[in-house]
Amino acid sequence: MHKNGFDNAKYLAMQSEHIEKRIAQFGGKLYLEFGGKLFDDYHASRVLPGFVPDAKLQLLLKMKDEAEIVIAINSQTIEEAKTRGDLGITYDQEVLRLIDAFRAAGLYVSSVVLTQFQNQKSAKAFEKLLQKLGIKTYRHYVIDGYPYDVEKIVSEDGLGKNDYIETTRPLVVLTAPGPGSGKMATCLSQLYHDNKRGLKSGYAKFETFPIWNLPLKHPVNLAYEAATADLDDVNMIDPYHLEHYGISTVNYNRDIEIFPVLNRVFEKIFGASPYYSPTDMGVNMAGFCIENDEVCQEASRQEIIRRYLKALVKRREGQSNDSEVAKIDSLMKNNGIEERERKVITEARNKAEKTGGPAASIELEDGSIISGKNSPLLRCNSAMILNALKHLAGIRDSVLLIPKAILEPICKLKTESLGGHNPRLHLDEILLALSISAVTNPLAGMALEQLPKLRGCQSHSTVILSEMDNGTLRKLGVDHTSDPVYETKKLYHGK
16 A cells, blocks of 8 residues: 655645745745746655645645746757656747646746847747747846856846846746756846836745755655756755754755855845845745655655666666766665665566566555566566556456457557567557457456556566657656666667
8 A cells, every 4th residue: 555654735735825925025026936847746746655746736726816937948958959858858848838737727827938048049949939829938148157246147237138027926936847947047037127126026946855854864855866966966954044043954055055146146136135044045845744754764765766777777878977876876875775675676677587588567556566578569568567457457367458369460560561670569559459459358448447556656677668668657657667778789779
């Protein structure tokens, strides 16, 4: 049974109340920088079981009449076609996805700001697309000396040259498709322009991690370090908070390093800073809503192992370097975390050793671990999911859910007509075949009905899966990892 360690209802109530107080503190206008993912925050839901992946969205819905959303995107990431790793889409596509999702939920997206704008060709094309779609756009420019040259930043040649974003509601949420999008700089620009116009406004930051009122080495905070190993983020005791209040709190290096500069910016704009520490700037109440610390600690240890395996695969694929792997490896060793704590790893590797080929295993909610192996028609992960569905439906393992008469023509189509080199079926193809089989086979229908029970389950394969299969597992809600090994020795590992 999956146990909850986090009270999501308490979190929503506490968080909305705290934000309301912060709005009032600044005279009725607050620019709130939203860190992390506003939608689909699966990292938070994994390390804080009970946290709903869309909890931040639910929070905004509680305040939707007061809130408007501004999305910031770094123009250079558009030019470089940077992608969001978990979804496999570019940052500009993610902006469109976010707008659709916000609107579908009933939230007001007022505009998009293109930060670090330097007339990049792709950024200008995206700007035109947004304008054609009826979305207001603004440009914010590169400021020489940012973020340290405060005199230059807080001037007409600095923040003053940015477009002023017209907003109408008391809570302006700054979000983005990924890190480095310029959310904080956008907030500072707005504060500068508001002050020039004689308008009262303030700034706050909403970062779920690290959780400021948990210990520095708490597994939840360590999992955040593992998740951001590629960004060189390090959790630290906030020295400014400790000095001013005598209370030990946790923040991360970038916010601590930039705080003195940020404080000077506030002083330059307002005459005095409203904050004594980076922790003061935050509004996160998550630490007060942990109801079972043991559950959250165990979930976070598992997440660290997942992040380590993900980093190994990224390195094998040439998407990262040794430093990310080394950082997480060191974090694991320093805190006594070992791969074998992730049970599906051992089971998958044992299955591969016995069968002499790729294998995959999944741990179900009841603690059962079900495995699958490669066959002439199925990939190991496809076999694993079919076996898991049979187990959940109480169907004997020997029962064939999908006749060869359905599978073989699909495999033949892939190789002979569509030019594929591997006849084995991807997971989405198997699920489609299972759906077809369910028309005449009630057992196949019973198996399909079990799909929702896979959400939140853990799985592992002894070979790197295709992006297609990884994507299907994500859609099913399965938290998957792989060994950093390709199934073949080919140089190209496509379909």
